[in-house]
Amino acid sequence: MSLPASVRRCRLPVWLIPVAWTLALGLWGLSRQRSVWRDEAATWMAAQRSVPEIWHLLGQVDAVHGLYYLLMHVLFSCFGASTTTLRLPSVLAMAVAAGCVTAVGRRLAGVPAGVAAGLAFGLLPAVQFSLQDGRPYALVSAGAGISTLLLVTLLEEGGRAARWAAYGGTVLVCALLNWLSLLILPAHLTTLLWTKAGRAAGLRWAVAATAAVAGALPLILFSRTQAHQVAWIPPLTWHMTIGPAVLLALGAIGAVLDRPGAGRSSTAAVGLPLLAVPQLSLIAVSLVQPLFLDRYILFSMLGLALLIGAALGAAVRSARPRFPRACAWIVPVVTALAVVALLPQSLAKRSPASRVDDVLAVAADVRELKRTGDAVVFVPADRRDTSQVSPDDFAGLRDIALVRGPVESGTLRGEEAAPDRIRAAMLAQRRILLVTDAPEVAPPVSAERDRAKTAVLRQHFTAVADRRVRGRRVTVYERGHGRAPHPQSSRHPVYGAPGFPSSSAARAGSSTMSSSRASIVGSSGKWQAVRWPSRLPESRISGGSSAAHLSCAFQHRVRKRQPEGGEMGDGTSPARRMRSRCGASSSTRVTSGTAESRAWV
Numbered sequence: 001m002s003l004p005a006s007v008r009r010c011r012l013p014v015w016l017i018p019v020a021w022t023l024a025l026g027l028w029g030l031s032r033q034r035s036v037w038r039d040e041a042a043t044w045m046a047a048q049r050s051v052p053e054i055w056h057l058l059g060q061v062d063a064v065h066g067l068y069y070l071l072m073h074v075l076f077s078c079f080g081a082s083t084t085t086l087r088l089p090s091v092l093a094m095a096v097a098a099g100c101v102t103a104v105g106r107r108l109a110g111v112p113a114g115v116a117a118g119l120a121f122g123l124l125p126a127v128q129f130s131l132q133d134g135r136p137y138a139l140v141s142a143g144a145g146i147s148t149l150l151l152v153t154l155l156e157e158g159g160r161a162a163r164w165a166a167y168g169g170t171v172l173v174c175a176l177l178n179w180l181s182l183l184i185l186p187a188h189l190t191t192l193l194w195t196k197a198g199r200a201a202g203l204r205w206a207v208a209a210t211a212a213v214a215g216a217l218p219l220i221l222f223s224r225t226q227a228h229q230v231a232w233i234p235p236l237t238w239h240m241t242i243g244p245a246v247l248l249a250l251g252a253i254g255a256v257l258d259r260p261g262a263g264r265s266s267t268a269a270v271g272l273p274l275l276a277v278p279q280l281s282l283i284a285v286s287l288v289q290p291l292f293l294d295r296y297i298l299f300s301m302l303g304l305a306l307l308i309g310a311a312l313g314a315a316v317r318s319a320r321p322r323f324p325r326a327c328a329w330i331v332p333v334v335t336a337l338a339v340v341a342l343l344p345q346s347l348a349k350r351s352p353a354s355r356v357d358d359v360l361a362v363a364a365d366v367r368e369l370k371r372t373g374d375a376v377v378f379v380p381a382d383r384r385d386t387s388q389v390s391p392d393d394f395a396g397l398r399d400i401a402l403v404r405g406p407v408e409s410g411t412l413r414g415e416e417a418a419p420d421r422i423r424a425a426m427l428a429q430r431r432i433l434l435v436t437d438a439p440e441v442a443p444p445v446s447a448e449r450d451r452a453k454t455a456v457l458r459q460h461f462t463a464v465a466d467r468r469v470r471g472r473r474v475t476v477y478e479r480g481h482g483r484a485p486h487p488q489s490s491r492h493p494v495y496g497a498p499g500f501p502s503s504s505a506a507r508a509g510s511s512t513m514s515s516s517r518a519s520i521v522g523s524s525g526k527w528q529a530v531r532w533p534s535r536l537p538e539s540r541i542s543g544g545s546s547a548a549h550l551s552c553a554f555q556h557r558v559r560k561r562q563p564e565g566g567e568m569g570d571g572t573s574p575a576r577r578m579r580s581r582c583g584a585s586s587s588t589r590v591t592s593g594t595a596e597s598r599a600w601v
Helices: 005-010 016-027 038-047 051-058 063-079 083-109 111-123 125-131 137-157 161-177 179-194 199-230 238-258 267-288 294-319 326-341 343-349 359-369 381-389 419-427 448-460 503-508 544-561 574-584
Strands: 375-379 402-404 431-437 462-469 472-478 518-521 589-592
Touching: 016 083, 016 111, 016 125, 038 063, 038 083, 038 381, 051 063, 063 083, 063 161, 063 199, 083 111, 083 125, 083 137, 083 267, 083 294, 111 125, 111 294, 111 326, 125 137, 125 294, 125 343, 137 161, 137 179, 137 199, 137 267, 137 294, 161 179, 161 199, 179 199, 179 267, 179 294, 238 267, 238 294, 267 294, 294 326, 326 343, 359 381, 359 431, 359 462, 359 472, 375 381, 375 419, 375 448, 381 431, 419 448, 431 448
Parallel strands: 375 431
Antiparallel strands: 431 472, 462 472, 462 518, 518 589
């Protein structure tokens, strides 16, 4: 007895259970609190263009994602642009992959192993991340699952040329979605050698594999001209190999429990190469050019799921002689325990904090802060994605740095004017909104145009409002007379403004400051502090002693930054200047919200 009697009486296809399970996991929290991160924003922008516009885009960037963008264009045209349309293809693709894993596990190790493999696949953290991600990696995993199932079927049953053609066609489609998926071919070759498939099968596999590589070769060669798009990937370090090492150790345990034998098909012969070969191959490639990102080889999780299923299948077989009834519940019980253990991880993957940023959240802040006729600039220019995904929130704003829009230029960020022209355009403005990255995820400002933008804002404008939310930041700057000199702090990734006193100084005034979403308002509306602390809970400072404490904290920080004598450059001491400002102001208000840290995943 391998499954509960009720399941056997229903005679349901065993693959249906993991498929339904994966669909349920994918639909759970699909909108992710209506958040869209930067990679999904690229899909969103490309999918809303016409086919000629997409073709124009692929000539400049993202050629490797061309087939995926065309598919999403069709879906957006039929069902409209939404987070559901964006992510549902990934959910369906992962369900297909889970069904293929189940079918392979059942064929090689029996029903319990197959069902366990399919259920385990949907619970793997890497799978749960891509399960609700509007990118092509879930579709690649589905194709890898189909090609692996075809290979196992061909090895066990043989087949005509049509089946080998289907195998080669599936590998080719995967390569057109992401050509690094061709790393599945050496994994399948290892399986052929392990199982001693024979010369005829090896020759047919070689023909199908060669055809797939030849079909993808033009894309591979052309995409190399766009290698600058992956220049941000860091060089491989030994710390980055810890994760693959753990996965390989787990897979090896499952392979040993499966007790594989040379010359026959087994879950170890299929699953271990499928897990190990892509991981090790990408590590080897990354020694030459940094390319190691786990999502590029997400399909290797199919092998890990097969090996987990093999281990549970072995446990069922061992328990069956002594516990014929209880053994049927090993897989359900272990699955339930895994769900409980991974629940925090599952909840985290479905929150906006699981991604590096959120383009929709900052667009909502722009809508609240903007005024008709305001200008807007983006640092870096890639942050223009939020205006492309949410154009209504930017209605009435003038993008003064832009000379050719993203669609017209065939890019995702558009083309900007020369630094001198950007400077002149900014100096002609009264009020500018800056959209950029939050400090915790912002790279250093390096582009000449971005340095010109930040220099103008630092030297000629005053920050009057600032908000940070989910990895993005929007700051409002106004130009006027009588403003205090802008502090120049090296700690901020742009130029160190605006700022507040440190949390320890604020606590002296019985007001704890530690956040990231704030607007500063006084009677003049133009004073600034020196340091923006990392976090601020909701707090409000209004006149009286609280304002005095804030003033003292400000004075302390300024003295530390000024030359001996404490002069601000115009003969006025920091204390005197701050007292005059606080005395002239009836109230000073600080409002704050919550910023969430991000890590690139």
